[in-house]
Amino acid sequence: MFSIAYKEGRGYNGIVIVEICESNLLQTIEAEHLFESEYPEVSVLVSDCLSFCGLCRLKPYALVNGRRIKGTDIDECLANIRTAIEEELSIYQ
DSSP states (O other), X not given: OHHHHHHGGGTTTTOEEEEEETTSGGGGGTHHHHHHXXXXXXXXXXXXXXXXXXXXXXXXXXXXXXXXXXXXXXXXXXXXXXXXXXHHHHHTO
């Protein structure tokens, strides 16, 4: 899995990777374009499966630099993802 390769020592070098399962509720709002347009430092990867079996159908979630970020609904999840992105970016500013 992509996120595992980058976990050691925060090896992201100022880039934030957001991973979304293609079966996740976040795919209904085109989250890929949303985050990449808001944050130039963000790269969104849509995967067939992120190996959190069943979670993608129950709650919206994404991995932000390997951390699982979720919400009870899409709006809360988006807010939580934005917070996680900003926390990651603050390390490099």
